[in-house]
Amino acid sequence: NAGVTQTPKFQVLKTGQSMTLQCAQDMNHNSMYWYRQDPGMGLRLIYYSASEGTTDKGEVPNGYNVSRLNKREFSLRLESAAPSQTSVYFCASSEAQNYGYTFGSGTRLTVV
Amino acid sequence: LAKTTQPISMDSYEGQEVNITCSHNNIATNDYITWYQQFPSQGPRFIIQGYKTKVTNEVASLFIPADRKSSTLSLPRVSLSDTAVYYCLVSTLNTPLVFGKGTRLSVIA
Numbered sequence: 001n002a003g004v005t006q007t008p009k010f011q012v013l014k015t016g017q018s019m020t021l022q023c024a025q026d027m028n029h030n031s032m033y034w035y036r037q038d039p040g041m042g043l044r045l046i047y048y049s050a051s052e053g054t055t056d057k058g059e060v061p062n063g064y065n066v067s068r069l070n071k072r073e074f075s076l077r078l079e080s081a082a083p084s085q086t087s088v089y090f091c092a093s094s095e096a097q098n099y100g101y102t103f104g105s106g107t108r109l110t111v112v
Numbered sequence: 113l114a115k116t117t118q119p120i121s122m123d124s125y126e127g128q129e130v131n132i133t134c135s136h137n138n139i140a141t142n143d144y145i146t147w148y149q150q151f152p153s154q155g156p157r158f159i160i161q162g163y164k165t166k167v168t169n170e171v172a173s174l175f176i177p178a179d180r181k182s183s184t185l186s187l188p189r190v191s192l193s194d195t196a197v198y199y200c201l202v203s204t205l206n207t208p209l210v211f212g213k214g215t216r217l218s219v220i221a
Binding site: 004031033035040041042043044045048050058059090092097098099100101102103104105106 | 146155157158199203204205208210213214
């Protein structure tokens with residue numbers, strides 16, 4: 001049982017490049033989330049999907065887009081990467097929005 | 113959403129009991145208190161959740177007084193492997209979890 005799988009684990013981008021972070025869960029969870037974590041900081045919510053077919057903005061959505069491809073997959077896209085988006089990105093899923101989150105192992109992104 | 117306040121950091125020696133207190137003065141009637149643990153280079157993982165009084169599992173205990181304006185996570189006999197960041201969160205129905213900066217616990221040999 002893999003839980004939540006994120007790819008890639010590491011990525012270096014040049015300013016202005018685009019990329020998509022992938023996330024997949026195999027627990028049949030309804031809700032999925034993208035957080036970012038900067039050094040010494042807690043996690044900040046970027047976007048979430050309460051259920052298949054819906055997405056909503058979190059605390060820090062600017063510069064990002066998301067796609068809930070199906071119940072299993074939730075991707076995060078950076079259209080034009082900026083150094084301020086250098087961070088560790090965590091995907092999570094849960095049965096309910098306020099309970100039982102399972103996190104992936106993270107994607108460490110550096111924008112130069 | 114109810115805001116939480118917890119110490120930025122704590123140190124403890126191995127074998128001691130560690131208590132981390134969190135305040136959440138404006139917690140709503142239907143909110144739960146949830147704690148997560150995060151090791152370096154890993155995502156957070158769920159530790160314990162409670163509504164009132166005391167909850168215990170194999171990892172920790174959670175004490176919540178009657179007014180529910182604070183809670184205390186208790187880790188019995190910590191070891192070096194308990195070094196991590198501990199997050200106190202207020203869980204609100206149909207609302208994603210909001211993580212603060214947490215408490216960085218350092219366990220010393």
